[in-house]
Amino acid sequence: MRILVANVNTTASMTEAIAQAARAAAAEGTEIVPITPAFGAESVEGNYESYLAAVAVQEAVRDYEGEYDAVIQAGYGEHGREGLQELLEVPVVDITEAAASTAMYLGHKYSVVTTLDRTLPLIEDRLLLAGLSARCASVRASGLSVLELEQDRERTVEALVRESVRAVEEDRAEVICLGCGGMAGLDEAVREATGVPVVDGVAAAVNIAQSLVSMGLKTSKVRTYAPPRPKGLVRPVAGTS
Amino acid sequence: MRILVANVNTTASMTEAIAQAARAAAAEGTEIVPITPAFGAESVEGNYESYLAAVAVQEAVRDYEGEYDAVIQAGYGEHGREGLQELLEVPVVDITEAAASTAMYLGHKYSVVTTLDRTLPLIEDRLLLAGLSARCASVRASGLSVLELEQDRERTVEALVRESVRAVEEDRAEVICLGCGGMAGLDEAVREATGVPVVDGVAAAVNIAQSLVSMGLKTSKVRTYAPPRPKGLVRPVAGTS
Amino acid sequence: MRILVANVNTTASMTEAIAQAARAAAAEGTEIVPITPAFGAESVEGNYESYLAAVAVQEAVRDYEGEYDAVIQAGYGEHGREGLQELLEVPVVDITEAAASTAMYLGHKYSVVTTLDRTLPLIEDRLLLAGLSARCASVRASGLSVLELEQDRERTVEALVRESVRAVEEDRAEVICLGCGGMAGLDEAVREATGVPVVDGVAAAVNIAQSLVSMGLKTSKVRTYAPPRPKGLVRPVAGTS
Amino acid sequence: MRILVANVNTTASMTEAIAQAARAAAAEGTEIVPITPAFGAESVEGNYESYLAAVAVQEAVRDYEGEYDAVIQAGYGEHGREGLQELLEVPVVDITEAAASTAMYLGHKYSVVTTLDRTLPLIEDRLLLAGLSARCASVRASGLSVLELEQDRERTVEALVRESVRAVEEDRAEVICLGCGGMAGLDEAVREATGVPVVDGVAAAVNIAQSLVSMGLKTSKVRTYAPPRPKGLVRPVAGTS
């Protein structure tokens, strides 16, 4: 089977890192096809950039000409999943939701540890809409930006562990979700330091996408995710940077 | 004071109709400046189109070079308000929320009567995120598309009245919100037929925007709506239709 | 237009202060008519006194013989708004709700900073019933009584700023509502010290009342706020002090 | 032990009927002392009248000079219980809450069947504030006014049974609460016709009051229900009818 994995950032090295994490999680016989949006921000950290990413990913997926069995939107707390679901019959899996629904099988409450303080409300809002917030103990910020995550792995792990421990002790979380596509690969280090299960959204999403495909399940077209109606439409393209 | 009123559809005649409704509601001395997005759908009726609209409106507002005191996003149940709030210091008012918060001053529960069945979840989701759903009795569809609304006013009023009466009698609503920017001007007819107060979102938003400006209140920049951080960014522009 | 502004306390100097705040917020052409209840407490700080105030305000409004276009109940977290809505066709606006619905246009979460610890549950209950609590980060007490507020403005501002800062930093509020009619006029000082928007309920209520009137909206009479049915009734009057 | 049972209506015959129901439910050795408010409505059916009742009951209880161990407020969906709790150390039991908390021991969901449609929101609001609404299947109106209840017992039972059956079959209730102090004594007839347990609020309240007294439990004075602070206060008395 073939799964499109859409980075929400325009940074190609992040696309590659996400693809690598997806491949590490994929079953034998699953091909991961990474996609980078043609416009938007080099790192998505807020609503304006997130909306840009939603549209850029939609257009990139519409323009992709190959066959595929599922799509993963690899941004944490980002807008856009519902639009992809309208455009496609194949399942669409958002990594925020994938991490949450996976974590709920492992403990009574879970927390998300993410990047900047300003992105917390976005993640909380996405979990609320997804109906996955009832068992969310907290969403916590490490204080590191998306791009900083890549630059200093040691400092990143340290910050993630610090907030994870607080989530477990103060917020009563029993599972930690790594709240950024760029944190893929850090789960093992955080698990070792905290002693609780750590869920990486990209790995979780790959597994869920594979499961949906293997069960032959597709997006319901009966109402919310019916295809857009035929009408006059001007699509956006990359403009000035 | 000057208020930008952004249509979410690319149809210029709708922009004009919305502007007219806004002007009818505006206080003396308030100038209404209508904006039409450069890309997206001629009528927004679903998530894919709504995300396009969110981004098209954001870019249109960024490109607008004049001065203004507030922005109204004149789409019902649409994405995008949060992005505008990051970009701007002046208040941003969404008509979905404006209608709801206004209706809550007039009765114990309110209902929204809108266009197509498929758009109900979008409106419900927007009200949930806005924290305005606790007193929402129902969101009901008239079955008419956005473009049909304009073509046959009699049939439109008939459909709106039919669903409004059901909302009042079956769902126990006491106030009706007209759930589409294109329904501006129909409030009086529905009120007469149903006997309950009817709120038009555009008028409500103009009043709220004026109020916020007159109180000197601006968008909080302390966290969620802080300005986007400086970074590499490719902005979208209108592409092929 | 003429707006009745009802103080909930029997202290005439507070009525005057509230009226002044209302006038400062009112548009040109809006006349503010202050009302002081004939019985009840000199300062309302609890349920017993709040119920007295509810009834005293109702009777005072019933007894008022002039014309008016809207009524504002200028007590924070007080009972009584629903009774006035039954008695009147013109809109009734409670300052607790006015502050909250206004704050929700300015940030992701808001907090209320009020007087005594014991009044917090009253405010929380009013926000819950009004359907405006989903985005309330916290209600915090300054520890000052209603009457103390007037006596030492410096100490009052200091206490309000202290709790506002905690609300922003610990409870993640992005907007502050001043939780007492007697705090009118302190918004600017708190805004300067905290850097977040500060909403005064009296000013917010005046603006909302003006908006409702200008849109021609009245209280729904279809169910909850239908006029009291004709029946044997003994009205209360001021008794012994 | 002695329990004050406060009617919320000014109709003395109703006070007597409620007292009789309370005595029928009381344990040996429990004395029931009925109280009729000095002002307010002959039958309470809405917010304005309910606020009057709240204050009239408070003042009547304050004026009562004998000893007593608990107070029951015998109005369904009425305001005022919190004010009494501030005034008194002895337990205060509202019949709306007593019926609900009792019903929850008997079935998975309960419904309330009451008088007029317009009073439904009052009951729903009281249950919400009391934290007892999660297992409330519905609140339904018989369409009979408080005074009609007394006039035609047969018609009353018929209307109650009709709505109770709908509550069980359509709303999935498993227990019925009789939603009016004036329905005392009708529980057996409704139970026989519907086959589900039927709870009378007055009987439930007497039992709960007796239980609290026998356990030596009193109202918490630590915060919300602390006694009113000493201050200037003008109490209301009965005025013109």
Added chain:
Amino acid sequence: MRILVANVNTTASMTEAIAQAARAAAAEGTEIVPITPAFGAESVEGNYESYLAAVAVQEAVRDYEGEYDAVIQAGYGEHGREGLQELLEVPVVDITEAAASTAMYLGHKYSVVTTLDRTLPLIEDRLLLAGLSARCASVRASGLSVLELEQDRERTVEALVRESVRAVEEDRAEVICLGCGGMAGLDEAVREATGVPVVDGVAAAVNIAQSLVSMGLKTSKVRTYAPPRPKGLVRPVAGTS
């Protein structure tokens, strides 16, 4: 009347202590019949043991051959109440729910102070399902195991007081529920040290059971608690220890 009081632990001395507490709370003429389960854990402190207790209590009650008017399940936060309700027509009262519904008559919010940290989610889940969590301020652990409670009364009271004070000051509770059947008799000491009402679940359950019986109320058999259907069934018995 006769009330069966089922200990959930297999420790006979705890059965006796619970029976003693029940008798102290019972009215004259109420006979308390204690039951100890034939299998399960000597002290129940987690889900596995709680499920064992649920079944052991069910079987013990089924095997009890005498007459009785009500059953109390005397375990805090334990599974099993619904099963007993299916088996029996007489009322079944769980002490977790009895304590909570009693506490709600005494203050605006209540907290539960219990044994080990690991049992908190069980209690929270039981309160959620019972529809009694809306006014629960917190569930706190003393850190003492069930068996330790009995061994050192002084240390137990000290730990309970410490957490109760935190519940009142930090979580804003106004009433404390003692969250373990084995804490019966400690209410007075905690009340004296904290100044807030303290509810013992066993006493509360006895009073509620008595009340239900005296009102002639039985478990609704219309749906959820209908008797098990006749079918092939192998019942469990005590096996190896």
Added chain:
Amino acid sequence: MRILVANVNTTASMTEAIAQAARAAAAEGTEIVPITPAFGAESVEGNYESYLAAVAVQEAVRDYEGEYDAVIQAGYGEHGREGLQELLEVPVVDITEAAASTAMYLGHKYSVVTTLDRTLPLIEDRLLLAGLSARCASVRASGLSVLELEQDRERTVEALVRESVRAVEEDRAEVICLGCGGMAGLDEAVREATGVPVVDGVAAAVNIAQSLVSMGLKTSKVRTYAPPRPKGLVRPVAGTS
């Protein structure tokens, strides 16, 4: 990998049918080991039987001596998952939750169609505790008992389709979950008749268990699901039938 699949009923033919469904869903290399409980009901349809099943499955799993990587509890709306999680380090997946979390990836709202009316509250309660009820449109009963499901496949499909269509049209579900382990294999027929995706809980659970194992994720042992503490314990065994 090896997955234990525990039937909750004592009927061996059902164990076989469930195992067959599990094998059909399993990936190559996954071995399905079915388990039948030693005591309990031949078909579980209520709380009493469900508690028996919970304990019987726990004991059966404890007694199973082989190696395995995950456990599936194949009863819809049954008690017991939390107890297994305490006993084991390997993941435990309940089919009620598996179906729900899977359905949420395919549509905006899902419904469950199950057997008897009396089991609806059990399923609703399980979904509430699991934090998966926010997007549940309804739980509907086909009116068929567990054993009837097997006897007449045509009638079963007809009943399931009838309720599924109602769920989609009246309750606005977009996905259907088959709410009984014994409905495995009927998903295709229901999907064809209704046009919406249909999720079988056994297949969903197998996929989720496989995913958790392949990601190396285990049950969190930090609090709620810590192993039972060492203590005196009498385990139950099968007794008389």
